[in-house]
Amino acid sequence: MIEIHGLTKRFGRVTAVDDLSFVARPGSVTGFLGPNGAGKSTTMRMVLGLDRPTSGFATVCGRPVRELRHPARTVGAVLDAGWVLPQRSARAHLRWIAAASGLPASRVDEVIAEVGLTTAAGRRVRGFSLGMRQRLGIAAALLGDPEVLLLDEPVNGLDPDGILWLRGLVRGYAEQGRTVLLSSHLLAELAGNVDEVVVIGRGRLITQQAIGSFLASSAATRVRVRVDDPDRLRVALTEGGHTFGTHDERDPTVLTVSGLRTEEVGALARTAGCTVWELTAQTASLEEAFLKATKTHSEHVAGEAGNA
Numbered sequence: 001m002i003e004i005h006g007l008t009k010r011f012g013r014v015t016a017v018d019d020l021s022f023v024a025r026p027g028s029v030t031g032f033l034g035p036n037g038a039g040k041s042t043t044m045r046m047v048l049g050l051d052r053p054t055s056g057f058a059t060v061c062g063r064p065v066r067e068l069r070h071p072a073r074t075v076g077a078v079l080d081a082g083w084v085l086p087q088r089s090a091r092a093h094l095r096w097i098a099a100a101s102g103l104p105a106s107r108v109d110e111v112i113a114e115v116g117l118t119t120a121a122g123r124r125v126r127g128f129s130l131g132m133r134q135r136l137g138i139a140a141a142l143l144g145d146p147e148v149l150l151l152d153e154p155v156n157g158l159d160p161d162g163i164l165w166l167r168g169l170v171r172g173y174a175e176q177g178r179t180v181l182l183s184s185h186l187l188a189e190l191a192g193n194v195d196e197v198v199v200i201g202r203g204r205l206i207t208q209q210a211i212g213s214f215l216a217s218s219a220a221t222r223v224r225v226r227v228d229d230p231d232r233l234r235v236a237l238t239e240g241g242h243t244f245g246t247h248d249e250r251d252p253t254v255l256t257v258s259g260l261r262t263e264e265v266g267a268l269a270r271t272a273g274c275t276v277w278e279l280t281a282q283t284a285s286l287e288e289a290f291l292k293a294t295k296t297h298s299e300h301v302a303g304e305a306g307n308a
């Protein structure tokens with residue numbers, strides 16, 4: 001569990017994190033979202049005890065990280081994939097971290113296998129791609145087999161295979177009752193993979209919700225319908241005062257109807273004498289929900305020159 005209470009961080013005149021409170025629960029993957037400069041990395045650094053809060057506090061498994069008896073066994077983190085010493089091999093790098101953290105060297109080859117770097121383990125990190133460095137960073141975070149994982153932009157540089165692998169990894173962690181907090185700009189990659197979202201803007205909490213309700217509350221559900229005679233359905237929808245659009249340029253037989261359930265659209269199409277070829281309820285994408293949640297905030301920011 002990660003608990004954040006009234007966390008605030010000021011850098012001179014810049015308030016990076018502003019009275020932020022939220023909880024990332026065990027057994028859940030919590031997605032940490034916010035526009036550039038919203039304060040995600042600063043928050044994660046404070047959770048890890050790397051930045052000192054101006055006020056407020058954060059705990060991991062009930063204690064500030066600096067007070068944990070076995071920090072490496074409690075929390076693992078990937079904040080920046082670029083900080084390794086380039087002349088070291090991946091294995092040497094991990095051995096060094098294991099030794100510095102009081103973890104058994106036997107864990108090194110286990111985590112190397114877990115992140116899929118076995119064949120590259122003896123190579124110098126200098127020649128690693130961004131995706132390989134990202135995997136190495138994750139391997140380091142896993143060394144202590146921690147209860148809590150904090151991943152800042154872990155998807156960066158990963159190829160589609162790597163993203164799938166990462167999804168499986170964090171899902172597996174959550175299923176074991178552990179806590180995962182992860183930030184990502186690639187919202188689509190996150191959508192299928194998080195249970196809760198915490199959205200921040202200008203260091204402040206905008207919302208914390210289950211992903212389902214976040215998506216559902218952010219846009220009216222639409223129904224995509226494909227029929228043999230779209231003109232007839234158009235007339236029926238217009239007569240009923242319903243809102244619809246043609247959103248698929250390539251296929252004029254598709255209409256998108258707002259404010260009705262699939263059953264209602266199906267019944268209307270039948271009354272209009274249409275044969276229905278396809279009928280699907282569509283929910284908002286994570287991008288749409290995120291943009292809606294942060295819209296007011298972004299307009300506010302765009303109107304100001306400072307604080308960046």
Ligand SMILES: Nc1ncnc2c1ncn2[C@@H]1O[C@H](COP(=O)(O)OP(=O)(O)OP(=O)(O)O)[C@@H](O)[C@H]1O
Pocket residue numbers: 011014015016034035036037038039040041042043307308
């Ligand atoms: N060490 C620092 N000194 C001064 N300002 C800082 C420092 N670290 C962060 N900031 C400022 O704090 C704000 C929040 O930055 P932070 O990196 O936490 O945001 P973020 O949400 O992680 O952004 P991104 O998604 O772009 O990585 C920004 O305005 C940033 O310029």
